[in-house]
Amino acid sequence: MLKEFKADLHIHTCLSPCTDFEMAPSRIIEKSRENKLDLIAICDHNSSENVDALMKACHDQKIRVIPGMEVTSKEEVHILALFENRDKAIEFQEVIYDNLPGKNEEDLYGMQVVVNEKGEVIDFNQKLLIGATTLSVEDIVEYIHSFNGLAIASHIDREAFSIIGQLGFIPPDLELDALEISPRIDYYEAQGKFNFSFPLICSSDAHYLDEIGRGFTIFLIESANIYEIKKALKEENGRKILKVSRNV
C-alpha cells in the first residue's frame, strides 16, 4: 500500500566540521519528530561515519534513516549520495577516503566528532572532510550508481558549491537522479528558473537543529527506502512526489 512519507534528505551531524555539537543523534531525531518527518537522510561532508549512530538511535522509532553522504567533487560541486543500507555507504566511503587529500585543522575548520547512538564521543575524524575530493562530478555520479545509490545535485539554487554555481551548467550526459533546491527558494520559482529534465526535491541541508525540516519533500511510496524513492522520482507504479516545500 502506498503511503505519504515526509522526507528531509539532507541533514548534517556533528561529524561535519561546519556544524555544532548539538547535531547529536537523539536531538536530530527529536527535532525530526517535532517536524513530523517520517524519513531523514544523514549526509555529512565526505564521510558516513555517523550514519550508524543515527540508524541505531532510530531503532524502534517511527522515523527512518537513509544512510548518505554529501560528496565534494574536484570542481567543488556538492553531490548527495543516498544508499540502500549502511554497508553500501561505508564501502562507498572507502572510495571517497582514497580520493580525499589533506588533514583537518580543528582550529580553522572545526571538530569532526564521531559519536555512538547515545551521542557519546568515540573518535575525532582527522581527514579534511571540508575539502574537495580528486574526483570529477562524472566520477562521483558513476561511483554512486555502481553502489546502487541515488545521486542528487545539492542546493542548485545556491551560488557556492552547487553544480550550476560552479560549472554554470549541468553536463548533458550526467545521469543525476534528481536536483535538490534549498529552502531559500520557492518550489514554483525554482521550476521556472531551473528548467531541466530532472525531478526537483527540497531538503533543509540542516547544520543546526532549528534548520531540520525547513525544506522537505513528501513522497507517495510503499516503504522508506531509496528504491521506492527512485520509483517516485521516475513516477513509476503510482509512486510520486506529492509536495516539494519549505517552512521558513
Ligand SMILES: [Zn+2]
Ligand atoms: Zn552542500
Ligand SMILES: [Zn+2]
Ligand atoms: Zn550539506
